[in-house]
Each structure stands twice: as structure tokens, then as C-alpha cells.
Amino acid sequence: MTDRYRRHHDLRLAALEDEGVILHLGSRSYFTVSESGVLIFEALATPHSVEELVAVLQARYEVNAEQAEASVRDFLERCRAADLLEIEAGA
Amino acid sequence: MPTPFLVCDDAPLRASLTAWLEKGGLAPSTALTLVVQVGDPPPLDADDRPVFHQPDVLIRSGPPHGTLTLSWERAPALAEIAPGTQTARVTLSRLAVARLQECTCTFFMAVLIFLLRRAGWHHVHAGTAIDPAGRGWLIAGDSGAGKSTTAALFASHGWQVGTDDATFLAPAGAQVAAVAYRAPIALRPDAQRALGRSGGIPVAGRRKAAYWPEDLGGRWAPKVEPEIVAFTSVGEGPTRAARLGARAALAQLVRWSAWVVLEPDLAQEHLDLLARLARQARSYRVSLGPDLFTDVAGLPDLVR
Numbered sequence: 001m002t003d004r005y006r007r008h009h010d011l012r013l014a015a016l017e018d019e020g021v022i023l024h025l026g027s028r029s030y031f032t033v034s035e036s037g038v039l040i041f042e043a044l045a046t047p048h049s050v051e052e053l054v055a056v057l058q059a060r061y062e063v064n065a066e067q068a069e070a071s072v073r074d075f076l077e078r079c080r081a082a083d084l085l086e087i088e089a090g091a
Numbered sequence: 092m093p094t095p096f097l098v099c100d101d102a103p104l105r106a107s108l109t110a111w112l113e114k115g116g117l118a119p120s121t122a123l124t125l126v127v128q129v130g131d132p133p134p135l136d137a138d139d140r141p142v143f144h145q146p147d148v149l150i151r152s153g154p155p156h157g158t159l160t161l162s163w164e165r166a167p168a169l170a171e172i173a174p175g176t177q178t179a180r181v182t183l184s185r186l187a188v189a190r191l192q193e194c195t196c197t198f199f200m201a202v203l204i205f206l207l208r209r210a211g212w213h214h215v216h217a218g219t220a221i222d223p224a225g226r227g228w229l230i231a232g233d234s235g236a237g238k239s240t241t242a243a244l245f246a247s248h249g250w251q252v253g254t255d256d257a258t259f260l261a262p263a264g265a266q267v268a269a270v271a272y273r274a275p276i277a278l279r280p281d282a283q284r285a286l287g288r289s290g291g292i293p294v295a296g297r298r299k300a301a302y303w304p305e306d307l308g309g310r311w312a313p314k315v316e317p318e319i320v321a322f323t324s325v326g327e328g329p330t331r332a333a334r335l336g337a338r339a340a341l342a343q344l345v346r347w348s349a350w351v352v353l354e355p356d357l358a359q360e361h362l363d364l365l366a367r368l369a370r371q372a373r374s375y376r377v378s379l380g381p382d383l384f385t386d387v388a389g390l391p392d393l394v395r
């Protein structure tokens with residue numbers, strides 16, 4: 001079973017030299033994100049699995065699969081806690 | 092020609108609102124219309140969208156129907172801006188008309204802010220100035236952050252000053268311009284004393300007196316292209332400035348541009364404009380100390 005993630009439809013993103021700020025229009029709050037966070041958020045414009053996001057990170061950075069997966073899962077968990085994600089449960 | 096174009100059948104009300112609009116000195120190229128009628132505003136009981144609170148003004152926006160509504164808390168008054176239009180339709184009760192000066196300062200100002208969003212002009216709670224070297228400044232911060240005192244001090248030393256409080260960011264080619272809403276600089280008694288000023292224009296309902304930049308020895312700057320953005324606070328020690336990166340600057344600009352979270356269709360444009368400004372300008376967190384009163388030139392030196 002593979003969950004797929006996409007960014008919440010109420011989010012708006014502004015990238016600045018690879019860093020960025022995310023606005024959540026629903027909660028009327030904002031968040032700053034790192035360069036890798038921007039990369040993941042841009043990918044999350046469409047649904048992605050953890051494995052696909054790991055591939056996105058590895059395509060940009062020299063990082064092994066274990067490190068990349070740990071980063072992705074940590075990032076997704078923090079985003080989920082802040083209600084920044086929509087999750088499609090895998091079949 | 093004031094902007095927006097005003098439609099109002101009540102002649103005295105139309106004259107007052109025209110004078111208010113002309114005073115503000117704003118002239119975007121997009122045609123905007125403000126339709127004002129006197130009557131009983133319709134109730135908003137059925138509108139259960141989340142309310143965004145501003146001083147004396149309640150704002151509802153977004154789905155399902157997308158019409159922006161603003162209501163005044165001090166007397167019945169309602170404004171509506173339908174999606175995809177550049178027209179605000181305002182219904183003012185007689186009670187609201189009787190309190191028109193208050194109503195323009197809060198309710199109509201908020202209506203104007205949202206109408207100007209339709210022209211691509213986005214509000215930020217900030218002052219503007221041009222220093223003697225010709226550099227544009229945006230000074231952002233909350234009430235009590237020293238914006239007005241700093242603006243008055245700048246004007247007293249011959250700087251050009253646009254506003255101490257209400258600025259609209261607008262695209263200007265590849266740059267972002269900061270357009271000033273023209274209003275006199277309102278000072279608290281302690282700021283007046285510190286600046287050695289007396290008199291001024293009494294500000295109704297507040298223990299403040301206001302001064303035009305020209306009254307203080309400066310000039311009015313209707314538009315500035317900011318090279319420096321200062322996020323100010325008032326401190327006890329010497330004036331200090333710490334450079335901010337673009338991400339931190341953008342987060343601060345979002346903070347002082349509260350309307351950015353409203354109206355999904357316009358939020359990205361507003362956010363993109365703030366991001367362009369964060370790239371364009373050098374940003375600093377500035378703690379304003381008492382030494383500023385004796386050494387205004389020290390502040391530009393801190394951000395060279």
C-alpha cells in the first residue's frame with residue numbers, strides 16, 4: 001500500500017533563490033522552507049509517493065537513498081502536522 | 092481625477108468621499124469603481140465563512156461564492172466586491188454617514204485596499220522615504236515600531252517621505268514600486284517632544300498630532316523603488332541594523348502584508364510581488380535607539 005501526497009490546495013508558494021515561503025490560505029499562516037523543502041513542495045503540485053520524492057531529492061543532491069528517505073519522511077511528517085498536505089491512501 | 096471612479100447619488104456624501112479619494116493621491120492605471128448608496132445594508136447572517144478581523148472591520152472572502160464582503164463594526168455599513176470585477180458596491184447606513192470621518196479612516200480604507208488589489212496594487216503596513224543619496228526605503232512594522240517617528244525625523248532632515256503607515260506595492264517594469272497613500276504623519280506627544288515639534292493637525296479620537304512632510308522640512312514622495320527594507324522596533328541602546336536574508340525578509344513582508352492570505356485568486360500575485368521586493372532590496376532588522384534623534388545620518392551608514 002503506497003500513500004501519495006500532494007500539497008494542500010490552499011497553499012501558495014514563493015521561491016527565493018531556492019528557499020521559500022509557503023502561505024496556507026486556510027489557516028492564514030505562513031511557513032519558511034529550505035531549498036530542499038522548496039524542491040519537494042514544487043514536486044507536490046502533483047501527487048507523489050515517498051519513493052518518488054526520494055528520487056526527486058536524489059536527482060538534485062548527492063545523498064544516498066536511506067538519507068533521502070529519512071529527510072522526505074521527516075519533511076512530510078512536519079507538513080502533515082501543519083495541515084500542508086493532502087494524502088491519497090494507497091490501494 | 093480621483094481613483095477609483097466614484098458613483099454616489101447623495102451629493103454631500105459624494106463630495107466628501109471625492110475629497111477623501113483625492114487626498115490619498117493614488118492613481119493606478121486600471122479603472123476601478125466605487126459605488127456608494129445610502130440605506131440599510133443587507134444582513135450577513137447566512138455568510139458563515141471565516142471572519143478576518145481588522146480594527147473595526149470584519150472581512151469575509153473566498154469560497155463558495157467568492158464575493159468579498161467588508162462590514163464596519165461601529166455603524167451599519169457593508170461593501171461587496173464580486174469575483175472578477177473591479178467594482179466595490181457599498182451600502183452605508185445613515186448612522187455610518189454621520190460618522191463619515193471615522194468611516195473613511197477604517198472601513199473605506201479597507202474597501203480601497205481590496206479594490207486596489209484588482210489593479211495589482213497590494214497593501215503593506217509600512218512607511219516609505221527617499222534618503223539624501225536617492226535610495227528608496229520601505230519601513231515596515233507594527234504600531235509602536237517607530238515608523239511614524241522615523242518618517243517625521245527623516246522629513247525634518249530633508250528626506251522625501253511618502254507615508255508613515257499605508258503603502259501599496261505595485262509592479263514597475265522589472266522592479267517593485269512602493270506607492271504612498273498620502274496622509275499626514277501622526278505623532279504621539281512623546282514623539283512630538285522628542286522632535287521639538289508643537290501644533291500639528293489634531294487627530295480625531297487619538298492623542299496624536301499630524302504633520303505633512305512639507306511641514307517638517309521634507310518633501311512628499313508619491314512613489315519609491317525600495318533599495319532598503321527596514322523592519323523596525325524601538326530599542327533602548329544605540330541604533331543597530333542586522334542584515335536579513337531574502338527568505339527571512341519575505342517572511343517579514345508577509346507578516347506586515349496581512350491581506351496576502353485572503354482571496355485565493357489574488358494571493359499568489361500578492362505573494363510574488365512580496366518575493367520580488369525581497370529579492371530587489373537589501374533588508375535589515377533595525378532597532379531604533381535614542382541616538383537617531385541626534386544622528387539621523389547614522390542610519391543610512393548602518394545599511395551601506
